Amino acid sequence: MKILYFAWLRERVGRGQEDIELPAGVTNLGELIVHLTALSPGHASAFAQGKLVRAAVNQVFADPSTPVAASDEVAFFPPVTGG
Amino acid sequence: MKILYFAWLRERVGRGQEDIELPAGVTNLGELIVHLTALSPGHASAFAQGKLVRAAVNQVFADPSTPVAASDEVAFFPPVTGG
């Protein structure tokens, strides 16, 4: 599964993109976040700001109940601040 | 008294500006219009469209009760259509 990180999530995780193996039992975005949080101290630090983490699945805004599959592109980022 | 006409009032009166002698008894804009209407068929035609005639006294929007004096600049024109 392709995971992307932007802005301070990218800085805390230490990279902008990674490919992970989707574990059995991870079927939605909320479960994926729990899995990623455990990968490294950087991941834990990024996802510790839970309230400020937004996500997109296949480039569409998503929430913890959004289903995820191995072929998806999942992105994590702070609330947007463009314009 | 300096009188100015704009747009179709100018065309109907036949000139854009005229100097008139302010008759005794003409003290406000409404009385001035009655006086001007009698000056020529062109004037009568211009002021016949009473509802569509707007005026300014010394470059400030005015109504029939606005006082006028010989030293004033009085202008007549249709509702504005700029922008």
Add this chain to the structure above:
Amino acid sequence: MQTDIIDLTAEMARLTAGRIDIGGIGSFVGVVRDTASGRRIASMTLEHYPGMTENALAEIADGAMQRWELQGCTLVHRVGELQPGEMIVLVLTASPHRNAALEACAYLIDWLKTRAPFWKKERFEDGSEAWVDARESDDLAAARWGALG
């Protein structure tokens, strides 16, 4: 008022010159349309009342400056003969806040259309001419702001 073509980039540069504390610039540009009442327009001529026009535009701009937190605003109106597609009017507002900038733009153009002494005459392709009638919808648009200023 000017007879020259309106240069939007130059006007914006003038409004923002030397200022880097501006958050947003709102603008409205009015353009000469090519048809009126279904007839094709050859050209449009703008007449105005010199002297009163300057005062009216200054009063309208003052009203906006008092009502919103603006760092500046610009009102440019062409006079003389214009072709379809040309800019008639430009309104620019600079503000730290985008809503202030856009609302002030609407205010400025609404009042300009109802309080600034300009008159439009359309010349049609068959050579006939007609003064443009004022629209009640313009009065209603201005009335939503209450009094000017």
Add this chain to the structure above:
Amino acid sequence: MQTDIIDLTAEMARLTAGRIDIGGIGSFVGVVRDTASGRRIASMTLEHYPGMTENALAEIADGAMQRWELQGCTLVHRVGELQPGEMIVLVLTASPHRNAALEACAYLIDWLKTRAPFWKKERFEDGSEAWVDARESDDLAAARWGALG
């Protein structure tokens, strides 16, 4: 998205090219401010999510086109490093009606600020850097339009 400086006149020419039925063009330009929280900004860097950004901007533009009678709209957003005073974002709307043009401008910029995946990082004059926090006021501004589209 583009790293180049925004050329307002060129964008307006592109929007109106070959059309003489447009009555008004509304626009909003966002500019990099020189201070944040009282500190002077040396530069601003815009990061975005390639692919999703294009989709989000197209969705926002579609929403405006469905909601108002628009003849077209333009959304340009810069990415990369910008200096104070430079344009970050340009929104243009063309319509026969001025209120439609200005309201659609407000709609586009409100949704762009809350739904388009851009992130700002400020670099201060002392060399320190900070990601800009999202503002609740931006969410409230977008919420007044109901749903996007």
